Amino acid sequence: MNRRKRLLVATHNQGKVREYAELLRGLPVELLSLDDLGITHDVEETGATFRENAWLKARTYARLGEMLTLSDDSGLEVDALRGQPGVHSARYGGDTCRNDEERVELLLSNLRGVPWEQRTSRFLCFIAICEPGGAEVSVVGSVAGMIQYEPEGDLGFGYDPVFYLPTFGRTIAQIPMAEKNRISHRGDGAHRAAGALCRLVSDG
DSSP: OOOOEEEEEOOSOHHHHHHHHHHTTTSSEEEEEHHHHTOOOOOOOOOSSHHHHHHHHHHHHHHHHTSOEEEEEEEEEEGGGTTOBGGGGGGTTGGGOOSHHHHHHHHHHHTTTOOGGGOEEEEEEEEEEEOTTSOEEEEEEEEEEEEOSSOOOSSSOTTGGGEEETTTTEEGGGSOHHHHHHHSHHHHHHHHHHHHHHHHHHHO
16 A cells, blocks of 8 residues: 655745655655645744754654654855855845845855855755654755856756856756756755655654
8 A cells, every 4th residue: 555644844945845846756755845734833043053953943843743844954155255154045144135036146245256266165955854752863965066156047946046066067057957856965965864764654
């Protein structure tokens, strides 16, 4: 019997939900978002690291949704900016930046004058998987690249249009989803988590 278990992906970001739907395809899980469950509570990301924020969200939403929950905290670290935007990637610029495009503009502005060889960066993704009062699993994924001077591509979101992959000669936003999922930080993390998640689903 092909019994599918419900898995809450703890996000309102539909772009992220679509990525996980593709990354976890083949597992006997039915993906639900916070919106699907009508959960409006926002977990304040007070952690100093991606790891801490992922666990804050996973444990809280597993309790609220009363089901197996996957949460991640991911973002961009730029060496020339001493690791910024880091854990503040989604809130970079605070209230002055209202969307992804404005955050990308701020990033490029802060890198103005930085030569190409010093524009090294990486996307990191820490994934926490939690059952209410039960098992907990975590993994981390990453991908290295460069921050190019202008955005290119419309196949991604966030900082994807300026994150250049030298081995591909393109930005992540210029790479089709299936290919992106093989090499992205979230793809790397999801592949690492798939085995543990499969065991949790089978045991449930």
